[in-house]
Amino acid sequence: MKKSVLLFAALCVWTLMPRHFSHADNYFPTGTEGLLFTVQGSNTIGAHLAPAWAHAWLQQKGATNVMTQPTSVQNEMFVTGNIQGKNVTIAIHAHGSSTGFIGLLNGSADIAMASRSIKEKEVIALKDYGDMRSFSAENIVAIDGLAVIVNPTNPVDQLPVETVAQIFSGEIKNWREVGGPDRAIRLYARDEQSGTWDTFKNLVFSKRYSLSANAKRFESNDMLSKNVANDPSGIGFVGLASVNTAKALAINDNNTRALKPDVIYVATEDYPLSRRLYLYSPEQIKNPLVDDFIAFAHSRSGQEIVESIGFVSQNPTPLKVEKLNGPDEYRQLTQYAERLSINFRFKENDAALDNKARQDITRITQYIKNNDPSNIKVQLVGFSDTENTNSRADILSRLRASAVKIALFRNGIASEPVLGYGSNVLVANSRGSSRDKNDRVEVWIFDNKPTSLTPRTGQNLVVNIGNL
Known part of the structure; x- marks a missing residue:
């Protein structure tokens, strides 16, 4: 596995030390410096939420001069700080949920971010790391609503899941077919690596439809949302935190009540397109700082950050x-x-x-x-x-x-x-x-x-x- 010499040395020190870290502690293992851990995967989590957690967690641990620094690679960043005169870094690479599990497998990631649950083939691939569906490995850290969005001037306010599938598959091509203006529909969708796309495919297409070849694909939720908000003919889907200036539609599933992605219905997962956001950490490769970071994400403070970013907290x-x-x-x-x-x-x-x-x-x-x-x-x-x-x-x-x-x-x-x-x-x-x-x-x-x-x-x- 490809681990830097520095990270390997740090892990050796950590494994010899007690594995409990209080959130109130101003404490890191003696000699901690350099890369603490790498978080890799979902852009939904990695664009804003993971950096905000990393920033707050480092500050809570007593780090000073904490800042988030983008790299030359899109959707990659470092969150850095200073602990007792030594620089520390958390790396975040947000290229889609699948890349997080690949990172765990090849050793380039310590935590996988995912906006969908781990797939059976990924569980099998990672079996040497323990049961990836166990309580200690699988962490549901936030709730998100997969919002179907349109331009704010679009008069359509709600759609059944089945109709959403027909639109994105290309069967329905004009807004007048669903009560809108006589205007061709333009489709915006997330890319193949995205957990948002994977969730949409499972919840909306249900193996009965496939995405139209005319859909424009995006790696970023925010960029997709911006394009839809500027296009009177557009329709897309994004995580709840990325609705921004677009309009979210109410969705119903086979004669159930149409619900917008409001807090109560997303938090309780009653909203048809609600989903869970995950952090996965292998059972067999435990880094106590990783454990403590994930515990912080679960905590009341961590969940308040979830809410401030625009997702739905579990408090x-x-x-x-x-x-x-x-x-x-x-x-x-x-x-x-x-x-x-x-x-x-x-x-x-x-x-x-x-x-x-x-x-x-x-x-x-x-x-x-x-x-x-x-x-x-x-x-x-x-x-x-x-x-x-x-x-x-x-x-x-x-x-x-x-x-x-x-x-x-x-x-x-x-x-x-x-x-x-x-x-x-x-x-x-x-x-x-x-x-x-x-x-x-x-x-x-x-x-x-x-x-x-x-x-x-x-x-x-x-x-x-x-x-x-």
């Missing part, structure tokens, strides 16, 4: 919801409760909490403990994708809510008896590639005044397993 935020679809007792939640900006989701075809959900248990625990737990009631509401029978969907939705209840209980957080509404409120096409979005648990909080919800058709739907 729990109570939000008032004005309108809900679904059974009466579910809609009554809007009268006295607020919804937390976190949904719990699960491993594919499994009832076990996924890696994000495991982190979210800690986040919600800290949120409640910091906000007078004696005055907060927690209501967990489960949902399911469609199943063979409605009763099976109902049972699965309540069992998933019970799994979250148990995890919170182990952290000292009590909650109300769970509610489950099966497949009554779908947020994704149950036959599409995003159907797993329907398997979810919402978190609602309220004060001590309300004690119960009105049962549906006179029957209490509460599941109370083991008197938990």
Whole structure:
């Protein structure tokens, strides 16, 4: 593997030292100098978010004269600082998610940035580095909404996912076909290395469509957005932080409610084109400074930076919801409760909490403990994708809510008896590639005044397993 002699020497020093670094410490291993680590991959993360994290992390560690310096290569930069008279550097190369995993494999990167989850072929290629889907290797560090954007003067406000696919495949060629002006559509898309493109391809095309050869391709989200904003005929897709002066459309998926990429719907991943942003670090090659940097990205401070850049943080935020679809007792939640900006989701075809959900248990625990737990009631509401029978969907939705209840209980957080509404409120096409979005648990909080919800058709739907 190609590692600089300096980095190799530094790693040798680090492996002999304790592997815990407090964010409050003004501390680096003695003799630290030069390149600390390299972050490589997604332009969505690497353009603004990763440099902002690196800048803040170095400052928190006591570095002075911290600055971000672009290199002569587009989408590459150094974040530099001075520690006790010695210069330190974090290198960031943002050429697309796939390049991050290539960098891990060939040793040119310590962290892979990705705006989509690791692919099976990448897991296999990196198997000698440990399980890249494990809790320690895979880190969901932000939520992003894949925004479908048009020129601000375009009168079209919303589109179904299927129609977006038909537009970008070239089947729909004129805006008048979707309620717009009589004008040919011009397409703008991310390049093949991009995680944004990979996400769009999976969520929108679903192996049934392919991109028109007439689409203009971009390595940069911001450059794509600028071109669409200046083109009355244009349509493109970018990460949420790069909408800028373009107009984001509301999107719906197969008769579900059309949603714009607003904070509540992106944070809970209900928005059809929401996605997770990842940092991957191999289990078998642990650099304690890398571990500490990723822990900072997960922290409240790191998530505040996520929000300041224009993505959606994972810090729990109570939000008032004005309108809900679904059974009466579910809609009554809007009268006295607020919804937390976190949904719990699960491993594919499994009832076990996924890696994000495991982190979210800690986040919600800290949120409640910091906000007078004696005055907060927690209501967990489960949902399911469609199943063979409605009763099976109902049972699965309540069992998933019970799994979250148990995890919170182990952290000292009590909650109300769970509610489950099966497949009554779908947020994704149950036959599409995003159907797993329907398997979810919402978190609602309220004060001590309300004690119960009105049962549906006179029957209490509460599941109370083991008197938990």
